[in-house]
Amino acid sequence: MSDTNAQSVAFVRNSEIPASPPPLGETGPVKWMRENLFSGWVNSVMTVIAFLLIARFIMGVFPWFWNGVWDASSIKDCRNIMADAGTAGSACFAVLVDRWDHLLFGFKYPATEYWRPTLAFVLLVVCAMPALFAMYLPRKLLIATALYPFVAYWLIWGGSLWVPVVILGLLAVTAAIYLFIEGLSVSLRQAVAGIVGALSGIGLGYLLYLGAQELWFISGNVSAGEGIVSTVAGFVFMIAAIFTYAFFIPMGIFVGYAIYNSYEDGGLVTIVTTLFSLYALMVYGLGPISAAINSVVPIELEAVASRDMGGYMLCMILGTVCVSLSIPLGVVLALGRQSNMPLIKGVCVVFIEFIRGVPLITLLFVANVMLAYFFPPESSIDLILRVIIMITAFSAAYIAEVIRGGLAALPKGQYEAADSLGLNYTQATRLIILPQALKISIPGIVNVAVGLFKDTTLVSVISMFDIVGMIRGPIQQSTDWISIYWEVYLFAAAVFFVVCYSISQYSQWLERQLQTGHR
């Protein structure tokens, strides 16, 4: 066509003009700068101010950082070195080198055993992978994730290897018992259910009888005090005692009957028997068996007491343990709050709102000074465990609120569809509701987890030596490094930043992965 045109119309070009490059101002960095930095006079002024700020910041920080001293034995030494080099006022990173172990592991963890928490940390990253990237890695690798708590416990706390191994073994035995009872023929299971039901009915009745006595004792003790509060409290306990006295026999009979009655479909009797055998195995089996194996094949690491944990390791322990424990607890609380049983709903609401209304510090005070009063005098629950209990309760309340949001965001049709398929509450919750609700709640749960991990530094207030406690105590108050602050606090900030930032980036990635186009 162009040929004909070219021949017929003389003024029409028969070839294309070569594209000329765009004007200098409309391409490359110039265009980018014009659009992003100098698009108007306001913008230009802001750019200049921002640039000046950054320049000032870098001019201040860079020499401080670059001239930092990495090798010195004390802050005086550091200052002398800097004075000699003419760089007075620079950073003294020597404190990090000198107290590296203290910052990471605390000052009581045996120095020869530092490889153990380090290995546990590396394994944490490795074993978390199958769970974090579940869609890319084979499912079988999740076994490693499941085994990790046992390995980490043994590595960090030490002691005999056989303790975690035997725990695992006993768990396997329990699972076998579960399967065994479930596989029994109905007539055999009826016999088992009869025995278990009778035993647990009698046991529960006896326990409740003891409880009633206890309540009566408390009631007398409390109402002996002065003031209206103790009178009221004594009255409440008295009512509870009378209630329990009235109901311990029917309660025992009822529970025993309920267990016996379940022999046909097996649910309750299987669960109760399994729990019983688990309890018995753990209490009476664990110690002797592991000691016996250990005496034959001793594989032991030096045992480290909980109170010797410290530094960043303590933050990691508290963070991982409490987050992993609080997610299931939070799910239970959220479901309880959604429940249409007033008592259960009430308990969950009061728990959640109470915990969310008070600062974590007060809960740590509870762990520090109050919780010991709530346990039997002869039991000695160490501080780290008490702190774990309180922090778990704390984060569970927040996670419960996040999950409640997820549950509320599910369209009502999902609940109705599950009902119309004939699923019961457990099935519907497990198969339809929770997978969707948890998916919606992921960003919120991660926010709570990151917040919780940051809040582990608060344990320094109740004189535990986590990384902040180490800095404020043994480091800043030592004669060598008295009142050094920039370097150590920036280090602490940096280690927290790395972990928290990675977690939040991961959650954003996961959110994109789970995006199914609709909510």
Next chain:
Amino acid sequence: MSSTPDTPQGGFRLSMLLNDTRYRSYTFQFIALVAIIAAMAFIGGNLVRNLAAAGLNISYDFLGQQSGYDINQRPIEYTSQSTHGRAALVGLLNTLIVAFLACVTATIIGVVAGVLRLSPNWLVRKIMSFYVEIFRNVPVLIWILIIFSILINATPAPRAFKGADPQASMWLWDSVAVTNRGVFMPSPVWNEGSMMVIGVFLASIVGIFMFRRYAKAQLFNHGRLISTFWPSFGLFFVPAILAQIVLGNPIGLEYPELKGFNFKGGFTIRGSLIALWLALAVYTGAFIAENVRAGILAISKGQTEAAAALGLRPKRIMSLVVLPQALRVIIPPLISQYLNITKNSSLAIAVGYMDLTGTLGGITLLQTGRAIEAVLLLMLFYLVISLSISFLMNIYNNSMTLKER
């Protein structure tokens, strides 16, 4: 196909308590009740036995006893002769003061940072996201300690102000001294006639409101647009200053003066308060910035475009169209940030600011040994503060939400 009847035939059987959905929930709740009572028995019994073993009892008498310790930042009259109850009250007020200051500052920082994160300027955007990420991902306790350390170490000691040629000098015409013991500022002295000036000031504020109403009425009824900013600005300052001058300076200022090794007179803000205030404000500001950004982004682009099509200028689009709608998204998370500030203010104990945790949960607890009572009371105080803040803010939120039919 036989249909199962809704009501089982026959009378009540015990198994229906387990298998019939009509009764099952009662069974579960009864079991839960028994479990709660059992927990009560366990905890209460242990508590009573442990207290008896330690020779303690539960008593709040200590609140009426003399405290015997000093509080360096006290909004109300308090000496070491005052009672523990009064110390707790001082602590409560200190908590509220720092929480209020931090809430206001954090809101300002957060709104500015959140809006700037959406700025067309790349550099500003990057700086703001740097700020948000840095502060969100590091524990607030570390920020409090860093800022406190800077205040202690980088500001001059009061004695640096001494002598003919001092190393440090006061700011703002010798009225404000920033030292490592705190910031010393002039305090007002109420002389004869002060009430007149205050009255004039209050009257001018009423005047501002009336003027704005008038301007609004003019705009709505007659379509006349009256500028309100400068007249309000003038009304705010001019009458009060005039009254102050005419009446011969009834409101005086007491300046802090260096006496011995410290400043005397005037008004002091302790370094611990400033550190806590700044740290909480900057830390929570980062979270608020994210909320603000999310709120603005939640407003669909069509709103902005429609406003532009109506011929509104960008500033007015922001203030009249985008922000009022974004506020609805922003306010609920903002409430929880305010609650967080209030709860995080309990970290005051780390820098020695005497808030509720420092007085009631700190020194009072240690001095009297009444751990259970003090901690319970402490939690009760925080619970009441939190619940009332969320109650008030929920009322506000309800008034802001879209009224739909």
